[in-house]
Amino acid sequence: MPLRVILIHVFLVATTIIAAEEDAENWEGKWFPQPPNAPDLNEKIQDDTKYPQMGIIDASCDDGKSNLTMDYDPRNISHTIVHMCLDNFTLYHPNYKIQPIMRIYQIPTAYSAPHRCMRENITYPENIPTFGPHRPIWPRYGEYLYVPVQRWIHNLEHGGIVALYHPCAHEGLTKKLKTLVKGCLYRHIITASERLTPDRPFALVAW
Incomplete structure (x- = not known):
């Protein structure tokens, strides 16, 4: 590009900037969002979620220790049946004529499972739910005597598999289930559950 053309181009750009600054000084219309150098009086945009944060220990909501009787009370004899x-x-007793059942629930794409504090009761429409509201704090992976469904639902959300067995299930088959799950899956929860039936006393649950 010739030098004369470059100089003309620079001159035009400088002239345009000066003209724009003069127009700004004389502007009497409205500014968006506010005039230059004026303080921003708009409210700060913040996370306004109403749900407790995932995995955050909060004594006022869920610390994994307080108000556990909301889901399971070991001092209540009626709860020991779980x-x-x-x-x-x-x-x-094993009935090898019984066929397994696979149930799949359609979860809406935009569904987001809410977290519920320990002061709130959580119930599910399905006997063995695969998704839904749950507690913010979830248990470590492994085998337990009992984990409330309100806890292990959170493990499902993060890719865990929950192996359920009825307390009255055949002892030998229960041991086989535990061995299989422990040997194949790292992200697992194994727990007894009263939600199972005599004809199908075992279940594997995923989100």
Whole structure:
């Protein structure tokens, strides 16, 4: 590009900038969002979520220690049936004629599971839910005597598999289930559950 053309181009750009600054000084219309050098009086945009944050220990909501009786009260004898067999063992003997059932629930793409504090009761429409509201604090992966469904639902959300067995299930088959899950899956929760039936006393649950 010739030098004369470059100089003309620079002159035109400088002239345009000066003209724009003069127009700004004389501007009497409205500014958006506010005039130059004026303080920003707009409210700060913040995270206005109403749900407790995931995995954050909060004594006012869920610290994994307080108000646990909302989901399970070990001092309430009626709650002990969730991990103790009070039925007839023979009802839970293996029946190899029973076929397994696979149930798949459609989760909306935009669905986001809410976190509920320990002061709130959580119930589910399905006997064995695969998704839904849950507690902010979830248990470490591994085997437990009993973990409330309100806890292990959170593990499902993060890719874990929950192995459920009825307390009255055949002891040998229960051991096989535990061995299989521990040997194949790192992200697992193993727990007793009263939600199972005599004909199908085992279940694997995923989100």
